Amino acid sequence: MLSVIIPVFNNGAEIRKAIASVLNQPEIMLGQITLEIILVNDASEASCVTLLESIAALVPEIALYHHEQNQGPAAARNTGVKIAKGNLISFLDGDDEWALNKLALLLPHLQDAKIMVASGHIQYVFDEGVQKPEMQFETSDNLLSHVHLGASLVKREVFDKGLFFGSNFRCSEDIDWWLQLREHQFGIVIIEEPTLLYHIHGNNMSWDKTLAELNLFAVLQTSLRRRRNEKPAQPLPQLNDFRRFEQPLVSVVIPLFNGEKFIARALNSIEEQTYSHWEVFVVDDGSTDGGADLVAKQFPQVRLISQENRGQAVARNLGIKEAKGKYIAFLDQDDEWLSEKLALQVNALNQNPYTAFVTCNQKYHSENGSETLPSNMRQTLNDVHRSIVPSGLMVRQYALNTVGGFDPTLRAGDDMDLLLKLRQVGYKELNVEHLLLKKWFHDANDTFNMPKMRAGLFEVLRRQSRRNNEQSNK
Structure with a gap:
């Protein structure tokens, strides 16, 4: 069973397209996967609530839940995860779309018991009239490897281990969650194909914000604090380290x-x-x-x-x-x-x-x-x-x-x-x-120059001893 969680805050008719991109996955249309779509209304205006209720009345796979007060997307996702019945969890923002073959691309990787999260690339789609920002895309058709949650499929076990979204973050909670995945060394695969169409319309939450406004510094500091409590602290892999299908230089x-x-x-x-x-x-x-x-x-x-x-x-x-x-x-x-x-x-x-x-x-x-x-x-x-x-x-x-x-x-x-x-x-x-x-x-061979090698080895050990002392005094 697949549970798809969509946090909603004052979305318009574009949410119909988002939901359709889930329902139109071939595996769902053919009945190969049991689906529930959980809409979490995060205290939207009355017009949006009316829209959500009309959609839920027409789509039997949809369950609609409401927050009385606006708590942000992290809390909305956490609510959805706690309600969800699926052994697979995925997400989608109300203004984005899944790629048509997202499930077909990602499901095979989750057959590996070691892989807990399978994700793909994000294809940025710029609405008419929106100026394209100076972003360094990986391909000419605006592909990027990033942490947008809508690109991923997640096994339920990740959340069963307590890895929820930081509700204290109004932005970059997805980055914090991906950092936690790596801190816990969960198995991750990122494929080269796009699995999410990320719409840029000018009103996106992260649009035209500084790094501080995106909470990015606070997210990184939180991750550092968590890792400093580990003995020893583990460096984190980069996202590119999880890309398996490239032939790296x-x-x-x-x-x-x-x-x-x-x-x-x-x-x-x-x-x-x-x-x-x-x-x-x-x-x-x-x-x-x-x-x-x-x-x-x-x-x-x-x-x-x-x-x-x-x-x-x-x-x-x-x-x-x-x-x-x-x-x-x-x-x-x-x-x-x-x-x-x-x-x-x-x-x-x-x-x-x-x-x-x-x-x-x-x-x-x-x-x-x-x-x-x-x-x-x-x-x-x-x-x-x-x-x-x-x-x-x-x-x-x-x-x-x-x-x-x-x-x-x-x-x-x-x-x-x-x-x-x-x-x-x-x-x-x-x-x-x-x-x-x-x-x-x-x-x-330098190996046979014993005076040189002894002197070098002594100096290496001396420096290592000094580094050990510096580390123990921190």
């Missing part, structure tokens, strides 16, 4: 320093990936060999950036700054990916929106034909184990920006420092349990 960043004899192998391993939506930045860190020239001549699709020798942390940060990808992957000049590395890690992040970064498994290979690794290393050549080096990492770009990327003052251990910072912030991680990285060792 992956930006690959490679620091290059005197790697002429290695870099072609690394770049060839990118070109052999089964996942093809990527861009590559090679940051030449003041090399004195011909590596940069080789990249420029043999790999014209690679963006080559040059800097004075300032270390790999600075080089990686420069690549991150230039990157346009939703996900960032790193590859050292002397390492090599297996062909499914990007595909499997992209899939892992797409399927786990509350995860900020993923790693993979690696295996060591010897450049000089040696059958053993140096004695200071715990692994063997035949040992397949989790990789926590940059070449095995893929991370959401905003998570990197949140922690400030790699520490440019570290000449060694900057990769371990980044991992510790991501973990301390509270970002979730997982490992793709596949061998996806060939980690080559040779005499020039």
